[in-house]
Amino acid sequence: MSQNIDTPFRTSLLISTLWVVVRYLIIFLVAFVLFGVILLIAGKDPVLAIKDTFSSTLRSTYGFSEVIVKMIPLIFAAIAVALPSRVGLINVGGEGQLYMGAWLATWGALTFTPLPPWVLLPLMMLLGMIGGSLWAFIPAFLRARGLVNETITTLLMNYVAPSVVTFFIYGPWRSPGNALYPQTVDFVPAARLPTFWGTRVHLGLVIALVLLVWYWYVMTYTRWGLEIRAIGGNPQAACRNGIPLTTYIIVVMCLGGALAGLAGMSEISGLHGRLRPGFSPGFGYLGFLISWLSGGNPIGILVMSFVIALITSGGDILQINQGLPFAVVNILLAITLFVVLARPSFLKEKKA
Amino acid sequence: MVDNSLALSSIARESTVGAEPLIALRGVTKAFPNVLANDNVDLDIYAGEVHGLLGENGAGKSTLVKILYGFYQADSGQILLNGEPVSIRSPHDARDLRIGMLFQEFTLIPAFSVTENIALFLPDLKAVLDIKGIYHRINALSERYNLQVNPQAMVSQLSIGEQQKVEILKLLLSDARILILDEPTRVLAPHEVKALFRVLDSLRKDGYAIILITHKIKEVLECADRITVLRGGRVAGSLPRSKASEDKLVSLMFEKELSILQISQKSALDESVPPLLELRGVETRGEGAETSLKAIDLKIYPGEIVGVAGVSGNGQKELGDVVLGLVKCVRGTKFLFGQDYTNRSIQEVRKSGVSFVPENPLTMAAVPFMTVLENMALTDARRYARLGGLAMDWQAVKTDVEDTLEKLGYSFSLYVPARSLSGGNLQRMVIVREMSHNPHLIIASYLTRGLDVQSAIAARQALIRARESGAGVLLISEDLEELFTLSDRLIVLYGGKIVGTFKPEETNIYDVGHLMTGSEVQRVSKY
Numbered sequence: 001m002s003q004n005i006d007t008p009f010r011t012s013l014l015i016s017t018l019w020v021v022v023r024y025l026i027i028f029l030v031a032f033v034l035f036g037v038i039l040l041i042a043g044k045d046p047v048l049a050i051k052d053t054f055s056s057t058l059r060s061t062y063g064f065s066e067v068i069v070k071m072i073p074l075i076f077a078a079i080a081v082a083l084p085s086r087v088g089l090i091n092v093g094g095e096g097q098l099y100m101g102a103w104l105a106t107w108g109a110l111t112f113t114p115l116p117p118w119v120l121l122p123l124m125m126l127l128g129m130i131g132g133s134l135w136a137f138i139p140a141f142l143r144a145r146g147l148v149n150e151t152i153t154t155l156l157m158n159y160v161a162p163s164v165v166t167f168f169i170y171g172p173w174r175s176p177g178n179a180l181y182p183q184t185v186d187f188v189p190a191a192r193l194p195t196f197w198g199t200r201v202h203l204g205l206v207i208a209l210v211l212l213v214w215y216w217y218v219m220t221y222t223r224w225g226l227e228i229r230a231i232g233g234n235p236q237a238a239c240r241n242g243i244p245l246t247t248y249i250i251v252v253m254c255l256g257g258a259l260a261g262l263a264g265m266s267e268i269s270g271l272h273g274r275l276r277p278g279f280s281p282g283f284g285y286l287g288f289l290i291s292w293l294s295g296g297n298p299i300g301i302l303v304m305s306f307v308i309a310l311i312t313s314g315g316d317i318l319q320i321n322q323g324l325p326f327a328v329v330n331i332l333l334a335i336t337l338f339v340v341l342a343r344p345s346f347l348k349e350k351k352a
Numbered sequence: 353m354v355d356n357s358l359a360l361s362s363i364a365r366e367s368t369v370g371a372e373p374l375i376a377l378r379g380v381t382k383a384f385p386n387v388l389a390n391d392n393v394d395l396d397i398y399a400g401e402v403h404g405l406l407g408e409n410g411a412g413k414s415t416l417v418k419i420l421y422g423f424y425q426a427d428s429g430q431i432l433l434n435g436e437p438v439s440i441r442s443p444h445d446a447r448d449l450r451i452g453m454l455f456q457e458f459t460l461i462p463a464f465s466v467t468e469n470i471a472l473f474l475p476d477l478k479a480v481l482d483i484k485g486i487y488h489r490i491n492a493l494s495e496r497y498n499l500q501v502n503p504q505a506m507v508s509q510l511s512i513g514e515q516q517k518v519e520i521l522k523l524l525l526s527d528a529r530i531l532i533l534d535e536p537t538r539v540l541a542p543h544e545v546k547a548l549f550r551v552l553d554s555l556r557k558d559g560y561a562i563i564l565i566t567h568k569i570k571e572v573l574e575c576a577d578r579i580t581v582l583r584g585g586r587v588a589g590s591l592p593r594s595k596a597s598e599d600k601l602v603s604l605m606f607e608k609e610l611s612i613l614q615i616s617q618k619s620a621l622d623e624s625v626p627p628l629l630e631l632r633g634v635e636t637r638g639e640g641a642e643t644s645l646k647a648i649d650l651k652i653y654p655g656e657i658v659g660v661a662g663v664s665g666n667g668q669k670e671l672g673d674v675v676l677g678l679v680k681c682v683r684g685t686k687f688l689f690g691q692d693y694t695n696r697s698i699q700e701v702r703k704s705g706v707s708f709v710p711e712n713p714l715t716m717a718a719v720p721f722m723t724v725l726e727n728m729a730l731t732d733a734r735r736y737a738r739l740g741g742l743a744m745d746w747q748a749v750k751t752d753v754e755d756t757l758e759k760l761g762y763s764f765s766l767y768v769p770a771r772s773l774s775g776g777n778l779q780r781m782v783i784v785r786e787m788s789h790n791p792h793l794i795i796a797s798y799l800t801r802g803l804d805v806q807s808a809i810a811a812r813q814a815l816i817r818a819r820e821s822g823a824g825v826l827l828i829s830e831d832l833e834e835l836f837t838l839s840d841r842l843i844v845l846y847g848g849k850i851v852g853t854f855k856p857e858e859t860n861i862y863d864v865g866h867l868m869t870g871s872e873v874q875r876v877s878k879y
Contacts, residue, residue: 223737223744230730233719240678240716241731242702 020300024293028307031336038331044322052321053314063313065199069271070309072201073098073280075208076263077287078305079215080132082296084150084256086219087231087248093139093154094260095284096161097132101261102268103165104131106184106275109191109268110173117190124191124265125207132261133254135161140253144246150253158284166277173275183276193270202270211259216298228252260284281312289337308333372435374399374561375420375451375530380429382415387774389415390426391585397530402552402562404576406569408605408805410776412585413565417532420563421453422446447475452528454519456535462508466490466501466518473522486525493524497554498547511869512663513544520551531555532563537571538830541663541865549575569601581605606805615816615837626690627651628793628824629675634684636674636848643667643848645674648684650843650850652793652824657815659839659856660828663868667848668828669711672795675826676708677701689792702731707791711798711828713778717785720771727770728753728785735789756788760810775802787814794818797828812838832861844868 036046057063077094084091105128112120139153175185193203219225231238231248239245263283268275286308294300315329373396382390389412397403407413419426422440430437433449440446446453460469471477471486490503499517507515516536523531537545552562552575564576572579573596580590581604588604629652638644645667652658662668673679675686677698686694688704702708710716718727729736729749736745750766757763762784764777773781779802786794796815800808815825815838829835835842836856844852844867852859852867 221743223733223741226726226729226733226744229722229726230719233721234715236715237717237719238730239698240676240708240710242699243730243733244697244699 027339031339034335035332049322056317057310057313065201067309067313069200071305072204072208073263073267073283074305076259077283078290078301080256080260081288081291084253086228087252090151091154091256093157094287096158097135097257097260098264098284099161099165100135101128101132102264105265109187113188120190128261128265129258133257136253136257140250144249169277184274187273204266204270212298376432378430380426382426388585393587397561399561400559401577402556404572404579405565406572407582408567411582450528451530452523453532458515460507467503470522473526498551512539530561534565541869542861543865627653630687632685634681636679637682643670645670645848654822655819656840657819657825657838659835659842661835661864662845666845672797705792707786707794709786709796713782717782718770721769725766752788756784783811793824795826
């Protein structure tokens, strides 16, 4: 083992990057073919359906902007999973943390109505992050103490958070003006994130992209990133090398929760302008899927968020044009996940 | 089975007359990425002989016997059994050809009794177990070959030496006639080694062919009939015992002249200064397979190397870990550099100047997919952090590493993932990391494990230099010679207790060996 190892390793890095691209192209190809088969069984024209999906989303400004809108919470939710995964934590609780972030941000929006936007919006963001990280703190603390595995607690707490939100919407925060749809009153304009270009794309996009860069930078260049990767790579060695494991577990998990909380805040403030039950169609879970598909790679998160946003937006179109239920999108997502999980051995990452 | 061994002895008589090897390797070559493990190796093993396979770590001994046992396939070359070429594609094939192997890591199931463990391995195991029959076969064999163990005992309650006997019985009962023993003496105390050699002697007389792998010259001289020396994957020489001498074997094993370990005069210990490390009545609670330490009193003074002898699993790992702070004291106190560190965290202990070389570099010290350079920064990332942690100064890490590399005379690439390093280089990586920054106290577990002789000397030299500059060393090792050479003071651990404290010059290897295995404590000095 001498210096001559250097060169082959670097060339193999380039090849492996190309390989990743090819691999995912194949995965999606297989998924779409399987999806087409299901459409055929349902008596629809798969080629037309898939063509519709792409043309409506990619070939009109409105359709494209809607994809971007869907992408925003997905990026947040994906980093919320990817960051803890670097220390080896499995955060399935993005959905719950997202709800709690939205919940606490709503409290801020409804309470501090007289504040100007440049105070109120940062405050709401802070509250959203606090809400999400508090929800993540409970599993993180239990895990750090060696009591309960975080995968189970985060997952179970996902069922609690929407109920908390629903309680407040049906109870103290219910808008008096609307008897049919239980929801809060509309936020004051100061509590709304600005939107761009006359579309529904809001400032959350910029925040999400900044955080994606932040995530990449911290992981790659900082001492904390180094120590986080060390824990993820070999917790026992990291511990013996004097890296504070429990501190990192709690802090990183709470940061993940804060990011999911921001997703919730940006959804209600940027998009809905009020809190309503079921405002998230499972963004937290999709974030988990994205983080998993991209292996925590920032570029991967960006690309995968776009693809998943595209597929979910396409679902609306299929519903309208082909008379298919929205659930077919879930079928397509499930097939994608299935192909990834059951990927044939030639698609698997090569181990050095 | 007894009949079987008698049949073998007739083969033995014939073969010594006819001089045809029972099994022979011809031109065996095996390459791994970056290393040629075996290069055109010829080896003849006769029935009724103990064949010593000698060579330093990485000489290709293990690869060679793993080819014989079907773990690896040779790239080229032949295996001849009684002159007939055979193909051994798996350990199952090897067992069908009556080749058995005793591994360094035992393969016994602790929760089973000795009989059950042996039954599990039988090739002709029936659907309904004939435990009684097996029991009698075990007794007959253990009688014959001095392999006394209680067949009804649970394996978890046996000592390492007894477990090894069970492993040998397992091979004998499964009809093996060629026995490969991979460094069997590594885990044994000196008197147990003697007993093992007596067993081998009686097996040889019954016509078994035995391949004994070791890197200890004394052992092959003591019990082998013929000796083959491997060096860098090639046969450096093969000679009968009568023609072998220690000097001859050394010159075959090592190409170059070895540098000699410079041991400075051990200065009289100044016990008036406060000790670097002091454990007072420390006890721990071990869970599962861990050992609980009991009433440990230990002091390490500046400029002192304290050796820890013991059969592995008697609390050495826990002793190192309790000093590091990974294992909590349930009773007693721990002082480092005069301050109470009983409940301090690992990072505080590390920061105070404690270095730690764990027993397994891959699982306990390195992060496999990170580069070597990144691994180097892990113990003290704060030192190399710039802008409050926003950036890392990799140039500084590199300078420090290269500095230490030069002192030790090691070299390895810094920009490859740690997992691509060989075992020896991983160990070197950890040693380099832990010896940087002039530690005040070094805990070194199995410091030279996996190292070639020259690197091992360099590592030991580094410890001696550290001692000269006033550092203290806790040296945990299973190599008694190493302990006797380096230590200023020697403690023996057995069952989590310190059962003896000596100055090396006041005791000998056999006394320590007896203490290590829990035999009667005959003489414990006043220390």
